[in-house]
Amino acid sequence: MPVAWPVRLGYAATAWSALYAVLGLFWTAGGPGFPFGPGHDPVPYESALGSVPAGVAAPALAAFGILGAVLGLVATRFLAADRTLGRAAPAFVAYAAVTALALLVVVPDRRVLMLVAYAPILTGVGLYVLVTGSSMPHLGDPGLWTVTQQAVFVLGGLAWAGLALATARRYRAACLACGRTAGRVSRWTTPATAARWGRWAVGLAVVVPLVYAGTRWAWALGLPLGIDQEFYRQGKEDGLWMAGAALGSLGILGAALTLGLVQRWGEIYPRWLWFRAGRTVPPKVAIVPATLVSVIVTAAGLAYWRLIWRPEFSQQWWATLGPELLWPLWGAGLAAATLAYHLRRRGTCRTCGQS
Numbered sequence: 001m002p003v004a005w006p007v008r009l010g011y012a013a014t015a016w017s018a019l020y021a022v023l024g025l026f027w028t029a030g031g032p033g034f035p036f037g038p039g040h041d042p043v044p045y046e047s048a049l050g051s052v053p054a055g056v057a058a059p060a061l062a063a064f065g066i067l068g069a070v071l072g073l074v075a076t077r078f079l080a081a082d083r084t085l086g087r088a089a090p091a092f093v094a095y096a097a098v099t100a101l102a103l104l105v106v107v108p109d110r111r112v113l114m115l116v117a118y119a120p121i122l123t124g125v126g127l128y129v130l131v132t133g134s135s136m137p138h139l140g141d142p143g144l145w146t147v148t149q150q151a152v153f154v155l156g157g158l159a160w161a162g163l164a165l166a167t168a169r170r171y172r173a174a175c176l177a178c179g180r181t182a183g184r185v186s187r188w189t190t191p192a193t194a195a196r197w198g199r200w201a202v203g204l205a206v207v208v209p210l211v212y213a214g215t216r217w218a219w220a221l222g223l224p225l226g227i228d229q230e231f232y233r234q235g236k237e238d239g240l241w242m243a244g245a246a247l248g249s250l251g252i253l254g255a256a257l258t259l260g261l262v263q264r265w266g267e268i269y270p271r272w273l274w275f276r277a278g279r280t281v282p283p284k285v286a287i288v289p290a291t292l293v294s295v296i297v298t299a300a301g302l303a304y305w306r307l308i309w310r311p312e313f314s315q316q317w318w319a320t321l322g323p324e325l326l327w328p329l330w331g332a333g334l335a336a337a338t339l340a341y342h343l344r345r346r347g348t349c350r351t352c353g354q355s
Contacts, residue, residue: 003176003351006166010076013096013163016156017068024062027054034058035149042143045310046109046303047150068099068160075167079176089171096164103157105331108150110300110324115147117250154295177351191344198262198340204333205258209251212323216241216248226319254293258334260286261341283345287338294334301327 027034034040036049036057044050049057075092078085085092166176174181187193218225219241224232235241260266266286269276304324348355 006162006170006176007076007080009159009162009166010072010079013156013159014069014072014076016152016159017065017072019065020156021062021065021069024058024060024065027058028062033145035143035146041146043111045307046111046143047146048106048109048303048306071095072160072163075163079166079170084170084173085167089167093164093168093171096160096167100157100161100164103153103160104295105157105299105302107153108296108299109303109306111143111147112150112154113296113300115151116296117247120250154292154299157295175349175352175354178346178349178354180349180352180354182352182354189343194340194343195262198337198344201333201336201340202258202262205330205337206255208323208326208330208333209255211326213248213251213255215319215323216244216251220245220248226322258290258337261290261337266341267345283342287342290334290338290341294331294338297327297334298331301325301329301331 034054034057036044036047037052037054038044038050040054041047041050071092075085075096165179169176169179172181188197215225219227219232219235227235232241267281269279269281271277301324304321304327308321308325
């Protein structure tokens with residue numbers, strides 16, 4: 001049975017690169033809409049590209065896009081023809097992996113996570129404003145166009161990660177669908193072993209958001225944990241602590257859902273979901289959202305590590321930024337837990353027949 005997803009992702013990665021090659025040339029020529037750097041991003045210090053002028057970043061993006069489009073097309077055509085890149089494969093896999101990492105967790109910053117996290121909160125606030133007739137709170141300009149471009153970069157990163165994975169599997173003569181190699185079994189990928197190390201990964205992915213939620217709920221409940229009284233008073237007047245508690249609650253919900261990666265209800269719908277009770281949970285229902293969250297949480301955590309070196313953030317109290325500095329561990333733990341869940345549930349491959 002042919003495996004379609006590697007070729008599809010390869011063409012997606014190629015198309016993404018071609019799109020930004022064109023946009024990079026357009027912006028190099030002075031076209032409007034460049035999303036990064038001074039004069040384009042309203043809060044440039046948030047981004048890893050915040051200090052790079054458009055005159056440098058736009059041509060670099062164009063060159064990056066052209067190179068990616070050419071290499072991506074060649075690699076995808078080889079996959080479609082069921083051929084390997086030969087000795088060039090390791091170099092291409094390294095290039096594709098670095099590209100994926102840059103697009104997934106370096107270029108995006110914490111605003112992508114803020115956009116995702118605040119969406120349900122702002123929906124509730126909007127309904128409240130609609131019902132009560134009160135005014136919508138002013139949240140400032142987060143640079144929506146820049147954040148949208150960062151989200152598109154994440155999609156491109158996922159495509160490049162898929163192309164890197166498929167090319168590596170082809171080079172190893174492994175099954176493109178499942179990654180298994182005939183006659184060889186890596187012990188760490190067996191369901192029993194994955195269950196063991198997956199529990200440790202889940203533990204890490206649960207503890208970190210609970211630490212974050214603990215500080216936010218402490219402030220909402222009147223405990224100025226890790227901050228001075230004046231800062232606490234100002235935050236209370238501005239409603240920051242209730243907003244923080246709402247975000248902390250999302251962290252608690254995420255931690256609870258993460259437990260499903262090692263619990264029975266993560267494989268069989270529980271009774272309290274009466275409309276699905278007793279049915280098997282499709283693996284993608286857990287794997288897709290967990291993968292996306294692991295990416296944007298890691299990107300946000302790395303962004304906080306950049307921010308603490310800025311003068312306006314260097315004097316922040318430990319409780320305001322300390323939990324966020326742990327987010328890369330959260331993202332790594334969640335990614336590992338998701339991989340373990342996948343390894344436990346993949347079963348017999350319908351393409352190669354291995355289990």
